[in-house]
Every structure is written in C-alpha cells, then in structure tokens.
Amino acid sequence: xxxxxxxxxxxxxxxxAELAVIPWYKLLSEDERERATDDLKVTDANPGDYLCRTGxxxxxxxxxxxxxxxxxxxxxxxxxxxxxxxxxxGWFGEGTALKREVYRYNIQALxxxxxxxxxxxxxxxxxxxxxxxxxxxxxxxxERLGQFIAAREIxxxxxxxxxxxxxxxxxxxxxxxxxxxxxxxxxxQELAYLVGLSRQRVNQALTTLSAHGAxxxxxxxxxxxDLQALRNSLFL
DNA sequence: TCATTAAATTGTT
DNA sequence: AACAATTTAATGA
Numbered sequence: 001x002x003x004x005x006x007x008x009x010x011x012x013x014x015x016x017a018e019l020a021v022i023p024w025y026k027l028l029s030e031d032e033r034e035r036a037t038d039d040l041k042v043t044d045a046n047p048g049d050y051l052c053r054t055g056x057x058x059x060x061x062x063x064x065x066x067x068x069x070x071x072x073x074x075x076x077x078x079x080x081x082x083x084x085x086x087x088x089x090g091w092f093g094e095g096t097a098l099k100r101e102v103y104r105y106n107i108q109a110l111x112x113x114x115x116x117x118x119x120x121x122x123x124x125x126x127x128x129x130x131x132x133x134x135x136x137x138x139x140x141x142x143e144r145l146g147q148f149i150a151a152r153e154i155x156x157x158x159x160x161x162x163x164x165x166x167x168x169x170x171x172x173x174x175x176x177x178x179x180x181x182x183x184x185x186x187x188x189q190e191l192a193y194l195v196g197l198s199r200q201r202v203n204q205a206l207t208t209l210s211a212h213g214a215x216x217x218x219x220x221x222x223x224x225x226d227l228q229a230l231r232n233s234l235f236l
Numbered sequence: 237t238c239a240t241t242a243a244a245t246t247g248t249t
Numbered sequence: 250a251a252c253a254a255t256t257t258a259a260t261g262a
Contacts, residue, residue, distance in 0.1 A: 187244085189246095200248085203248085219255080219256050220245065220246095220256080
C-alpha cells in the first residue's frame, strides 16, 4: 500500500514526451527549467492509490502526466464528496503548498496513472524567480476557485443528466487542463465514481447527451462535440 | 500480418 | 447486480 509522498522516493528523469504534458514547463527560462527538471519526480499510481490525504503535511506539488485522478473530501457524515477529476496536464495542491499547510482533500487514482511531483521547496523557489511560473499559478488558483464553486452547484443538482454534463464540462476546462484535446479517455465506470452515480445511470445520461449532439460516445471514452451545450444544459 | 483468445467496456434488464 | 454483446489488447504462428 503506497503512502503519499513516499511514492516519490524513487526518482526517474522525465522523457521529452512527458515534459511536453507539463503546461508550465515551457514558461520557464533555461536555468529555471534546469532546476525544475532536477527536482521533478514521477511515479506510477494504481487505481485506488492515494497521492495525498486530508491532514497530511504538504511535501509535493502534483501534476498528472497520464491517467486520471479524483479530488475529493470526506464531510462530517462520512460521505465522500468529489470535487473534480484531474486529467493529464492538470496540477493541484498549489493553494496548500503556498501556505505550507496540510492537504485539505484526498487525491486518489481512478485508473493506472503517471504522476509527477515537484517538491514544495522547488515550488517556492520557482515562485521567487519566475514570472511565467507565477502567472501560471495565479491563473490556476483563479480557475480552481471557479471550479470549486461550480462543484458545489453540481452537487446540488438533482437531475443526473445535468450532473454528468457539468462534470464533463469541468473536466474539459481548457485553462486547468490544457493537455486535453476534444477526446476524453474515461470509462463510464470511472465517470460514475467521479460524479457519484451508478454506472447504469451514467450510461443513460451519456445516451441522452449524445442524442442531443453534445458528445459522442466511443469505446473507452467520449468526444466532446459541444462544450457550451454541456455547460448550459442545452440538452434538456 | 493474420487469426485466435482473453480481457475490458458497453448496453440493457 | 447480473448478463450478453461489442471492442480492444495480447498472443503466437
């Protein structure tokens, strides 16, 4: 059972292709990149593995190279509330890393994933030295705020079709997850875990959405045809 | 490269 | 929750 940051004790240099998935990497100057590359570590996470848990001290800033993670929190009733999924290109934990606090949510792998970690110290060094990095983090924080507000709204939705649609729209957020194209590799089972519905109901919702041309369902994933329709529930 | 088989995913009840 | 149908991935000739 892998535990949190200990996952990153095994260090491996990232390949060109893996670095290309990191959205802030190209914003750095030469020496900044060198520093970041030296510190970047990657690890594989199996489905169900936790990358971090609520209450643990922050040691890394995380980013998804490949796979899919789930960001959630346990409320007082013991119910798990999922905020959002994190697809390739997504980075998280900057809020708590900034303040050097403890994690406020759980991050769990939904499927076999490759996750990169940047040590908090390097994270702060980049904040102190790189304008481009600052800009990225700022934009990221702002977008994340919007997401959390949206997540609360989604959670109050009673209509499952709308829940699925909004969750998909959130996954396709272009600012937070620039590494993502128009196709999303996610099984209906994974999506079900993400939105907190049964796979059957998700399947039904996807059928509805595709019937209205908002998405196209494919084997092992789906394609977003009309992001606006997903966001604004134009399929009702 | 092709055919066969196993595994994963989907659609439906 | 269970089932059959479909798609992909893996294997070996």
